[in-house]
Amino acid sequence: MILRIAKIAAMCLAFILIAGISAYLTLTFLIKSEDTVIVPDFIGKDVVYVLEYLTELGLNTKVKGSEYSPDIPKNHVIFQEPEPGTEIKKGRDIRIIISKGAQTILMPNLIGLSFPQARIILEENGLCQGEQSLTYNRNIEKEGIIAQSPFSGTKVQRGSCVDLLVSLGQRPKAYKMPELAGLSLEDAVLLIEKFHLPLGELKSLFYEAKPRNTVVRQEPLAGYRVGEGSLVNLVINRKPRKEDQEFLPGEQKRNLFTYRLQSGFLRRHIRVELISNGFSSDIFDEFMKPGEELWLIIPTNNEATVLIYEDDKLIGTEVYDVW
Numbered sequence: 001m002i003l004r005i006a007k008i009a010a011m012c013l014a015f016i017l018i019a020g021i022s023a024y025l026t027l028t029f030l031i032k033s034e035d036t037v038i039v040p041d042f043i044g045k046d047v048v049y050v051l052e053y054l055t056e057l058g059l060n061t062k063v064k065g066s067e068y069s070p071d072i073p074k075n076h077v078i079f080q081e082p083e084p085g086t087e088i089k090k091g092r093d094i095r096i097i098i099s100k101g102a103q104t105i106l107m108p109n110l111i112g113l114s115f116p117q118a119r120i121i122l123e124e125n126g127l128c129q130g131e132q133s134l135t136y137n138r139n140i141e142k143e144g145i146i147a148q149s150p151f152s153g154t155k156v157q158r159g160s161c162v163d164l165l166v167s168l169g170q171r172p173k174a175y176k177m178p179e180l181a182g183l184s185l186e187d188a189v190l191l192i193e194k195f196h197l198p199l200g201e202l203k204s205l206f207y208e209a210k211p212r213n214t215v216v217r218q219e220p221l222a223g224y225r226v227g228e229g230s231l232v233n234l235v236i237n238r239k240p241r242k243e244d245q246e247f248l249p250g251e252q253k254r255n256l257f258t259y260r261l262q263s264g265f266l267r268r269h270i271r272v273e274l275i276s277n278g279f280s281s282d283i284f285d286e287f288m289k290p291g292e293e294l295w296l297i298i299p300t301n302n303e304a305t306v307l308i309y310e311d312d313k314l315i316g317t318e319v320y321d322v323w
Contacts, residue, residue: 039094041084042077047098050077058090066098068158072150074101101126101158109152115143115166122162130161134168142169172228179222180215185236186317188215189307192232193314200231202275206239213238213319237304238319255320257296257306264290269311272296276304 010023014296037057042050054061072078079097082088107126110118122129123249130149140146147165150156151300175195217235220226261268272284272294284296298304298320306318 014177026089030110030167036087036089039080039082039084039086041089042080042094042293043084043194047075047076047077047096050096052110059088060093062093062095064095064097066100068101068103069099070102072099072227074099104155104157107148107150107152107154107156107162110145110162110164111152112140113145114141115145115164118145118164126158127156128159128161133163135165136171137167138170139267140167140169142167174225174227175225177218177220177222177224177232180232180234181222182211183215184211184317185215185234185305185319186314188218189317190233190314195226196228197226197230197232199275199280199307200233202303202305203233204238205235207237210237210289227263235307236319257298257318258293259308259316260293261288261290261310266290269309270294271309271312273307273309274304275296277308 037059040053040057041061042053045053051061067078069078076099077096078099081095081230108121108125110121113121119129135146137144137146144167145164146167149163150160173196175197178191178195180191184190185202200219207216209214214237215234215238219233220230226232257272259270259272261270267289268285270284270286270288271282274281274283276299284294288294296306298306304320306320307314307317308318
């Protein structure tokens with residue numbers, strides 16, 4: 001009887017022991033499976049993909065640096081630690097090295113691209129901008145690349161500088177400077193505008209024997225080669241201000257300029273330009289109705305010239321002297 005009770009007790013003890021060990025192993029396995037992960041293989045993977053993947057696994061990313069690699073593209077992983085297949089706990093660090101791409105590359109073709117586009121491509125390929133030269137070119141638009149050095153397709157080291165020849169666009173038209181001496185100011189302005197030459201500085205010099213308010217000097221001189229857009233400075237025959245002419249502080253002498261549009265049906269664009277003391281500015285620039293009259297106050301402490309344009313066509317000039 002005692003022996004039978006002992007056998008039953010031993011069997012119960014064995015069952016309890018086996019159940020305990022099984023529960024322990026099961027719990028340990030579950031805990032271990034939740035707290036550990038198997039490190040994937042990230043070699044050759046894009047760094048953004050690797051960062052997102054490691055975050056999902058509950059692992060930290062540590063970038064140890066970057067190196068050139070002839071086989072692995074730029075911004076892809078070339079080294080990782082721990083190695084793929086290693087079992088580690090969550091929250092641990094994965095150390096990686098990122099590729100800077102090949103140390104030597106083929107020089108990209110920049111011909112025909114705009115200067116800003118060329119700079120972006122150089123930066124993307126780890127190249128720097130070298131010397132920049134400018135010239136006119138009829139086939140390449142302004143700020144387009146005409147030539148490059150090194151040439152496209154050449155093997156170059158990353159970090160090398162590239163010299164660029166940049167287009168200024170088509171060469172401006174050139175003209176033979178017309179003779180303006182003896183012309184009235186209005187006729188002179190009409191002639192230089194015909195050649196797309198803007199009026200520059202106006203000065204005065206008086207010759208008793210020459211007609212008043214006509215051109216007596218010009219710059220550039222007649223016959224000289226001038227490019228489209230070059231300023232033309234004129235000296236007009238008119239009396240300068242008297243040397244003893246004085247103004248009180250704050251006092252400003254003024255004249256009244258008036259202009260009446262002819263009758264009609266359509267509004268017209270009227271622009272009035274004031275040239276005084278070597279500077280020019282628009283003092284009126286609006287559309288006006290037919291028959292409408294324009295009144296402007298012209299300060300004339302210094303000599304002043306007023307040019308009036310109707311629909312961008314010069315129709316008259318007015319010279320104001322200071323006496």
